[in-house]
Amino acid sequence: MSNPTIYDVSRLSGVSTATVSRAFSEPERVRETTRRRVYEAASALNYQPSAIARAMARQRTDKIAFLICKKGATILDEFYAGICEGVMRRANSLDYQLIVSTAEDWQRIPQSKQIEGAILAGDAQPDLIAEFQRQNVKVVLANHVSPGFDLPCIIADEYDGVRQALSHLVAQGHRQIAMLAGRFSSYITSERYNAFLAAMKELGLSLDESSILMCERDAESAVQAARALLDRPNRPRAVFAFNDVLAAGVIKAARRLGLRLPDELAVVGYDDSSVCQLLEPELTSVHVDCRRMGELCMDRITALLHGETDVPRRTVVPVSLRVRSSA
Amino acid sequence: MSNPTIYDVSRLSGVSTATVSRAFSEPERVRETTRRRVYEAASALNYQPSAIARAMARQRTDKIAFLICKKGATILDEFYAGICEGVMRRANSLDYQLIVSTAEDWQRIPQSKQIEGAILAGDAQPDLIAEFQRQNVKVVLANHVSPGFDLPCIIADEYDGVRQALSHLVAQGHRQIAMLAGRFSSYITSERYNAFLAAMKELGLSLDESSILMCERDAESAVQAARALLDRPNRPRAVFAFNDVLAAGVIKAARRLGLRLPDELAVVGYDDSSVCQLLEPELTSVHVDCRRMGELCMDRITALLHGETDVPRRTVVPVSLRVRSSA
DNA sequence: CAAGCTAATGTAAGTGCTTTCATCAATGGC
DNA sequence: GCCATTGATGAAAGCACTTACATTAGCTTG
Numbered sequence: 001m002s003n004p005t006i007y008d009v010s011r012l013s014g015v016s017t018a019t020v021s022r023a024f025s026e027p028e029r030v031r032e033t034t035r036r037r038v039y040e041a042a043s044a045l046n047y048q049p050s051a052i053a054r055a056m057a058r059q060r061t062d063k064i065a066f067l068i069c070k071k072g073a074t075i076l077d078e079f080y081a082g083i084c085e086g087v088m089r090r091a092n093s094l095d096y097q098l099i100v101s102t103a104e105d106w107q108r109i110p111q112s113k114q115i116e117g118a119i120l121a122g123d124a125q126p127d128l129i130a131e132f133q134r135q136n137v138k139v140v141l142a143n144h145v146s147p148g149f150d151l152p153c154i155i156a157d158e159y160d161g162v163r164q165a166l167s168h169l170v171a172q173g174h175r176q177i178a179m180l181a182g183r184f185s186s187y188i189t190s191e192r193y194n195a196f197l198a199a200m201k202e203l204g205l206s207l208d209e210s211s212i213l214m215c216e217r218d219a220e221s222a223v224q225a226a227r228a229l230l231d232r233p234n235r236p237r238a239v240f241a242f243n244d245v246l247a248a249g250v251i252k253a254a255r256r257l258g259l260r261l262p263d264e265l266a267v268v269g270y271d272d273s274s275v276c277q278l279l280e281p282e283l284t285s286v287h288v289d290c291r292r293m294g295e296l297c298m299d300r301i302t303a304l305l306h307g308e309t310d311v312p313r314r315t316v317v318p319v320s321l322r323v324r325s326s327a
Numbered sequence: 328m329s330n331p332t333i334y335d336v337s338r339l340s341g342v343s344t345a346t347v348s349r350a351f352s353e354p355e356r357v358r359e360t361t362r363r364r365v366y367e368a369a370s371a372l373n374y375q376p377s378a379i380a381r382a383m384a385r386q387r388t389d390k391i392a393f394l395i396c397k398k399g400a401t402i403l404d405e406f407y408a409g410i411c412e413g414v415m416r417r418a419n420s421l422d423y424q425l426i427v428s429t430a431e432d433w434q435r436i437p438q439s440k441q442i443e444g445a446i447l448a449g450d451a452q453p454d455l456i457a458e459f460q461r462q463n464v465k466v467v468l469a470n471h472v473s474p475g476f477d478l479p480c481i482i483a484d485e486y487d488g489v490r491q492a493l494s495h496l497v498a499q500g501h502r503q504i505a506m507l508a509g510r511f512s513s514y515i516t517s518e519r520y521n522a523f524l525a526a527m528k529e530l531g532l533s534l535d536e537s538s539i540l541m542c543e544r545d546a547e548s549a550v551q552a553a554r555a556l557l558d559r560p561n562r563p564r565a566v567f568a569f570n571d572v573l574a575a576g577v578i579k580a581a582r583r584l585g586l587r588l589p590d591e592l593a594v595v596g597y598d599d600s601s602v603c604q605l606l607e608p609e610l611t612s613v614h615v616d617c618r619r620m621g622e623l624c625m626d627r628i629t630a631l632l633h634g635e636t637d638v639p640r641r642t643v644v645p646v647s648l649r650v651r652s653s654a
Numbered sequence: 655c656a657a658g659c660t661a662a663t664g665t666a667a668g669t670g671c672t673t674t675c676a677t678c679a680a681t682g683g684c
Numbered sequence: 685g686c687c688a689t690t691g692a693t694g695a696a697a698g699c700a701c702t703t704a705c706a707t708t709a710g711c712t713t714g
Contacts, residue, residue, distance in 0.1 A: 053670035092432040100427045105419035248605035255607040278575035280582040380700035
């Protein structure tokens with residue numbers, strides 16, 4: 001019942017275990033004929049090298065973790081799922097095993113996980129990072145920058161995303177643009193906010209304090225906020241929402257007021273999540289290539305693991321506005 | 328630089344490695360005072376037992392895999408992400424490590440992964456299952472039933488879901504109900520289809536061949552299909568869509584035709600995905616507790632791993648209609 | 655207080671690979 | 685044909701734990 005070991009293969013093929021081992025991990029170092037003998041024996045026995053034993057001997061586990069650090073976020077968040085998907089793809093093709101978890105769950109368990117690297121997505125707590133560094137685990141940050149640490153991080157071009165969105169609205173003739181943001185706690189959202197201020201200035205648009213709105217991060221709060229905004233006597237004709245869920249809220253509110261989109265109200269979202277194409281009108285949104293971000297994370301981790309020292313610290317992935325019918 | 332081992336702790340605390348080992352894995356078997364000495368030494372050295380070495384010695388890895396088997400599906404599919412989330416939660420709290428991947432990616436890599444169990448979500452290929460069984464890996468199926476195998480599987484109550492949806496429409500006075508399904512290839516969707524036929528019959532509704540529609544699985548196809556349906560002289564007043572994306576397509580089509588919902592057209596979706604609350608009107612949909620499904624999968628796996636023999640083979644999780652404003 | 659018993663601890667043999675170093679075979683240059 | 689070289693293979697020592705079994709310490713009890 002127990003699995004065949006390298007000894008069984010060694011015996012059956014008549015070569016030493018060293019050769020069997022080499023036949024599997026460095027085939028070019030063993031002669032063609034012997035190699036074939038080994039493979040035959042192996043498949044006859046249905047042998048597969050044990051990853052555990054290998055890890056033990058090599059002192060490497062080929063295991064890395066993807067942790068969602070944003071509070072309350074899970075793999076159900078499309079954005080993080082997208083990054084995860086990218087990481088997963090790359091991890092699989094590089095033959096790394098990927099452990100997926102949230103930072104909270106992860107920290108609840110004392111047991112050492114023997115990972116070689118960790119990709120932290122979202123606002124990673126400094127003490128988590130420090131802990132990993134102490135354990136000599138390589139760390140890469142996704143969608144976050146942690147000032148205190150000198151780590152590779154992969155972020156989207158917030159500034160350009162906001163600029164593209166606003167430029168588009170301007171091109172449609174809008175000059176009065178309201179902004180709706182979820183109450184933000186994360187590095188990235190405040191980054192986006194700064195980008196908004198900067199872009200408004202750059203485009204020469206006046207920034208009316210009253211048209212900067214904050215709400216909770218669910219659609220219903222967005223509806224409320226949007227409603228208040230749209231009820232004003234001098235309501236804005238364009239709204240830039242910090243994410244698609246909020247944008248959907250704005251659209252809902254507009255619909256309920258009987259406004260025609262995009263004529264009477266233009267709406268732009270952010271993230272280009274799957275909901276954009278399900279709304280009517282379809283939502284114009286800033287597309288962020290989160291899969292790509294995930295892939296880059298994995299690339300940085302492997303570079304670190306290979307001992308490379310000149311790993312880029314800050315990689316900004318380009319974004320692009322997907323123009324649809326909401327603006 | 329290298330991590331401290333059990334020997335270091337043994338030396339520092341003045342007890343044997345066996346005792347150190349026990350102090351960590353069966354604390355009750357070592358005297359209070361010694362235990363404390365061991366812990367002190369361990370924390371002084373910043374020692375953490377190596378999961379690898381432990382796995383090696385114990386012949387257990389505490390590692391299980393969650394594989395998305397549905398073709399083309401990824402962790403970005405909200406439904407699978409939900410199951411994954413449930414599995415993850417439970418896995419973490421039970422101190423199992425979870426490897427997440429798609430079945431395709433998984434099979435591309437020959438290397439043995441040393442997992443003890445696998446949770447296969449969606450239509451798992453028989454040969455994949457057989458392969459796992461051959462390797463003595465415990466298997467549980469999520470959202471799928473594979474007739475050829477005697478495996479625990481966790482599925483949602485398709486029949487009841489459809490029945491609830493249709494009953495609700497009937498309660499609203501509808502008698503002519505059209506159905507829109509994505510071209511289905513999976514076990515579950517055909518199950519849902521059968522449930523639809525059965526429920527229609529049970530409710531005494533006439534089933535007009537022409538009001539059973541199929542389309543591709545994206546929103547745009549649904550729009551096309553719905554448009555054709557709604558253009559008919561004698562158009563139906565209610566549509567039951569097989570999932571929320573299709574339902575969103577129907578709503579889009581209806582909006583474009585200027586129909587008022589739910590008065591002129593009632594729409595019910597399936598899955599209760601996050602989009603339901605973002606649409607206007609909000610989409611009435613059949614809620615499936617996929618997190619729960621994931622948790623149950625994990626429970627079944629652990630039962631199997633503990634050698635229990637009377638593990639339930641077929642667990643049906645209840646569903647419930649979330650009534651909103653689209654119907 | 656010795657015997658007997660149990661609880662606590664130690665000894666050492668796995669666990670299945672990798673890898674260093676040594677050995678041996680084969681090849682080529684002269 | 686001999687010696688230096690290179691390439692292929694083997695022997696054996698880890699890697700960091702667990703655990704069966706042996707041993708010892710600590711109590712109880714008559």
